[in-house]
Amino acid sequence: MTGFLTRYGAALAGVALFCGFALASPVFLTAGNMAVVFKETAFLGILAVGFTLALVTAEIDLSVAEVASLAAVVTGALVHGGQAPWIAICAGMAVGIACGAANGLAVTVLKVPSLIATLGTAAIAKGLGFMLTQGVAFVGRWPTSFTGLARGNTAGLPNLVWWLGGVGLAAWVLVKWTRTGAHLVATGEADEAARLAGIRTLSMKRLALTLAGACAGLTAVLLASSLSSAAPGMANDHFLYAIAAVLLGMSMFEPGRPNIPGTLFAALTLKVLGNGLVLLGAEYYWQDIVLGTIILASVALSAAGTGRAPFVKKLNFRTGK
Amino acid sequence: MALLSLRGIGMRYGAVQALTGIDLDVTEGEVLALCGDNGAGKSSLVKILSGAQAPSEGSMALDGDATRFRGPQDALRRGVATIYQDLAVAPRLSIWQNVFLGSELTRPPFGLLDKRRMAEASRGYLARLAVDIAEMDTPVERLSGGQRQAVAICRALRWDARIIIMDEPTAALGVKETAQVLDLIRRLHAEGRTVILVSHAMGDVVAVAQRVVVLKGGRKVADRPVATPDGALRAEELAQLIIRGAA
Ligand SMILES: Nc1ncnc2c1ncn2[C@@H]1O[C@H](COP(=O)(O)OP(=O)(O)O)[C@@H](O)[C@H]1O
Ligand SMILES: [Mg+2]
Numbered sequence: 060m061t062g063f064l065t066r067y068g069a070a071l072a073g074v075a076l077f078c079g080f081a082l083a084s085p086v087f088l089t090a091g092n093m094a095v096v097f098k099e100t101a102f103l104g105i106l107a108v109g110f111t112l113a114l115v116t117a118e119i120d121l122s123v124a125e126v127a128s129l130a131a132v133v134t135g136a137l138v139h140g141g142q143a144p145w146i147a148i149c150a151g152m153a154v155g156i157a158c159g160a161a162n163g164l165a166v167t168v169l170k171v172p173s174l175i176a177t178l179g180t181a182a183i184a185k186g187l188g189f190m191l192t193q194g195v196a197f198v199g200r201w202p203t204s205f206t207g208l209a210r211g212n213t214a215g216l217p218n219l220v221w222w223l224g225g226v227g228l229a230a231w232v233l234v235k236w237t238r239t240g241a242h243l244v245a246t247g248e249a250d251e252a253a254r255l256a257g258i259r260t261l262s263m264k265r266l267a268l269t270l271a272g273a274c275a276g277l278t279a280v281l282l283a284s285s286l287s288s289a290a291p292g293m294a295n296d297h298f299l300y301a302i303a304a305v306l307l308g309m310s311m312f313e314p315g316r317p318n319i320p321g322t323l324f325a326a327l328t329l330k331v332l333g334n335g336l337v338l339l340g341a342e343y344y345w346q347d348i349v350l351g352t353i354i355l356a357s358v359a360l361s362a363a364g365t366g367r368a369p370f371v372k373k374l375n376f377r378t379g380k
Numbered sequence: 381m382a383l384l385s386l387r388g389i390g391m392r393y394g395a396v397q398a399l400t401g402i403d404l405d406v407t408e409g410e411v412l413a414l415c416g417d418n419g420a421g422k423s424s425l426v427k428i429l430s431g432a433q434a435p436s437e438g439s440m441a442l443d444g445d446a447t448r449f450r451g452p453q454d455a456l457r458r459g460v461a462t463i464y465q466d467l468a469v470a471p472r473l474s475i476w477q478n479v480f481l482g483s484e485l486t487r488p489p490f491g492l493l494d495k496r497r498m499a500e501a502s503r504g505y506l507a508r509l510a511v512d513i514a515e516m517d518t519p520v521e522r523l524s525g526g527q528r529q530a531v532a533i534c535r536a537l538r539w540d541a542r543i544i545i546m547d548e549p550t551a552a553l554g555v556k557e558t559a560q561v562l563d564l565i566r567r568l569h570a571e572g573r574t575v576i577l578v579s580h581a582m583g584d585v586v587a588v589a590q591r592v593v594v595l596k597g598g599r600k601v602a603d604r605p606v607a608t609p610d611g612a613l614r615a616e617e618l619a620q621l622i623i624r625g626a627a
Binding site: 235237242244249251256257367 | 483
């Protein structure tokens with residue numbers, strides 16, 4: 060029973076939250092509101108999947124949101140300037156991948172701890188975003204071949220849900236069912252043992268951080284496509300959400316480990332929570348307070364052992380132990 | 381012919397001369413104990429044997445052919461597996477994940493991990509060591525110290541290693557678990573594998589090794605069989621060798 064609660068307790072709490080809001084607010088369950096929740100979950104989820112992949116190798120990528128913002132304005136600038144959508148999309152992805160690869164090199168070649176390296180990348184991305192736009196947003200009537208990526212439905216489901224499902228599935232298969240995934244996990248769990256067993260741990264870290272960048276790039280393209288606009292800092296609201304989703308996700312399904320299903324379910328739970336709070340009339344700032352509490356609690360209180368995860372040990376959070 | 385032989389091995393770390401002129405022949409099928417006080421050079425020698433570092437001087441031969449290991453993976457592929465003291469296993473990973481660490485099995489058509497086959501094979505290796513664990517999905521951190529050593533040894537068996545080097549395998553263990561690990565070593569010996577046991581524990585050495593090599597100040601000061609015409613080497617004699625370099 061305790062095993063069951065450790066695995067599924069947080070997920071059940073999420074379900075309970077969902078039911079609670081459904082009872083308390085007449086608007087919550089409407090198709091329109093659910094669509095909003097799922098779309099928001101898609102942006103958050105894809106970004107958080109990237110964060111999860113980095114964390115699987117025990118590296119922390121604090122740059123995902125700023126990189127996504129930069130990639131979004133690059134994409135937006137190109138679409139806005141009349142470039143073909145596929146060029147803009149490739150450019151957005153390329154920005155994400157390049158930033159991720161840069162993080163990977165900073166961590167594995169320059170040996171800068173990821174916490175610091177990605178903070179640096181985040182600041183640079185932020186600056187570049189403002190340089191590119193001079194602080195002004197790109198807004199316009201963009202071609203539907205671009206906006207259609209994220210808007211509309213396919214086979215009865217919002218396109219964004221398909222994107223999230225596809226990315227989530229791909230990441231899950233990678234981590235759980237491929238040799239590369241096993242090597243990513245081993246790198247995060249026991250760096251030195253993995254290296255001595257012949258696993259190329261530095262390559263694994265570079266790969267994970269690059270994939271995190273790619274997820275940020277995709278999030279950016281979808282954000283720009285969905286909103287028909289791009290502004291500096293546009294993905295930044297997802298930053299705390301993404302961290303909270305990954306940490307909360309570590310209390311589900313595979314307790315104590317960064318895991319894709321946990322991240323996705325936690326992302327949905329957090330967006331349900333944020334949406335429900337707004338519907339119930341809570342001021343906007345409560346979302347941040349609740350997020351912060353979840354971030355703290357998921358490491359401090361986790362019966363699942365998130366506090367013993369290698370990345371936490373690496374940060375030496377557990378002082379005196 | 382010696383399975384593995386070292387000639388004139390020296391190791392220098394900057395100003396520190398960690399090993400000097402080590403000659404050593406490892407015979408196929410023996411349990412060889414490598415003893416010495418702290419700082420005697422045991423770990424340095426293990427790192428050379430395991431391919432983790434190249435010696436500053438001297439030469440090595442495997443099956444009589446001069447050789448040098450390009451890294452731990454190279455040594456592993458050529459049949460020399462090392463079980464490092466603290467780095468042997470990934471604690472939160474399962475038994476099969478640890479046994480197949482870095483050499484996972486996949487199956488067609490998509491090349492996805494064959495978890496069932498890895499779990500079954502792990503069970504088989506453990507059975508060869510007479511270790512009985514029901515669940516191959518158990519994280520290694522939930523196992524006893526002795527069982528953990530068994531999992532580490534299974535990885536060596538998975539590579540079909542001819543030489544298994546164990547660095548202080550009983551250092552952190554209680555009496556019962558130590559006995560269990562010594563039993564594992566006896567089983568490896570019975571399978572015909574060569575074991576190099578690095579140990580401080582004189583009792584362990586006398587219990588399982590056929591030969592003991594003692595290092596002191598980076599030099600080999602003793603190399604003798606444990607069983608002698610006038611009875612077995614006693615733990616006290618060994619202690620004298622380690623401390624004074626002579627019995
Ligand atoms: N990487 C290193 N750099 C500098 N000195 C080292 C290094 N490794 C070992 N030494 C020195 O070499 C000597 C032998 O050490 P070591 O091989 O670890 O001995 P043992 O394992 O028997 O305790 C010691 O004086 C130690 O300080
Ligand atoms: Mg040592």
